[in-house]
Amino acid sequence: MAKNQPSSTRDKAKAMREAQQKKEKRVRNLIIAIVSVIVVAVIATLIIVITTVDKDRTKSGFVGAQSGAQSGEILPIANGGPIVISDLGVGKANPDVPNLDLFFSYTCHACASLEEAVGDSLTKDALDGQYNLVLHPVDTATMAFQGPATNAALIVAEQDPENFVAFHRALMLFLNEEVNVKKDGTIVQNIASSKEKVAEMAKEVGVPQDIIDQFGDEATEYIAASQEIWRNFPAEGRDGLATPEMVFMGTVIPWTGNTPSEMYQNITTAMQQIADAQTGNSSQS
The missing domain is CATH 3.40.30.10 (Glutaredoxin)
Structure with missing residues (x-):
């Protein structure tokens, strides 16, 4: 019985490491997904702002002209x-x-x-x-x-x-x-x-x-x-x-x-x- 203890301990340690790695991978993937969503949202907002500005510039033929x-x-x-x-x-x-x-x-x-x-x-x-x-x-x-x-x-x-x-x-x-x-x-x-x-x-x-x-x-x-x-x-x-x-x-x-x-x-x-x-x-x- 005593001879089997080290092998059992190693297996448990390996399982714990693998579980921790899987957890870290899930957290990492979640962070990447959140950042991606934020980046997409920022880009979409910039596109809307730029488009609106361009439309306003097109609307007035005298951009930058004083009032x-x-x-x-x-x-x-x-x-x-x-x-x-x-x-x-x-x-x-x-x-x-x-x-x-x-x-x-x-x-x-x-x-x-x-x-x-x-x-x-x-x-x-x-x-x-x-x-x-x-x-x-x-x-x-x-x-x-x-x-x-x-x-x-x-x-x-x-x-x-x-x-x-x-x-x-x-x-x-x-x-x-x-x-x-x-x-x-x-x-x-x-x-x-x-x-x-x-x-x-x-x-x-x-x-x-x-x-x-x-x-x-x-x-x-x-x-x-x-x-x-x-x-x-x-x-x-x-x-x-x-x-x-x-x-x-x-x-x-x-x-x-x-x-x-x-x-x-x-x-x-x-x-x-x-x-x-x-x-x-x-x-x-």
Whole structure:
């Protein structure tokens, strides 16, 4: 019996070592599995973050461009401030994108031409988050239509922002048809006819009647305040006050081109060049 004890002890020791090795292997495998899961999770998170950043960069064509604050403070409408269109909605400026300020009049025939050609495209880009489209109604080419149109636009922008874009475009396209196509001032030269037409267009785009009932004949005080903002607005390259005037990041953009697509391309190219110059990037076209 005594001779068998060492062999039995060795067997037990071997079994214990093997059991310990198996335990250590299981612990090691468990640690590796946990670390692998953590690494995969970290990588997945990084991919999501990078993808989100890239999507945001793609969304705005002016990455790194300073916000529109440098183009002048955006005052509330009550103080003669503009009507803002952005991806946040009408009346809400996105502080993370630059401003495209547009000074125009609801009786300016050239403004009507600009709207007819590229208005839809510029508005779409603003709604897509490329920039804030900042509309400044001012006084040029004064006609009776200006008062009712401006008055109604301001009311709709504040009380029915969902319908503002369609209403604004309807006003401008009507002006384009009257003064540039028909060359007829019968309605736009008459206050009563203008007010009636403005109300009709508002109803057609879905503005509620209780808001239409608030429309007035004039916006004299607002236009005077907006006019003062325009005169003092920082605009490099300005040659006198004339509408339409587009200012992007403090620089006036000319609107040139023989077709709507060419005009839109020229405008967006000019904006990209201004953004590149201010951020130190170089554009490749």
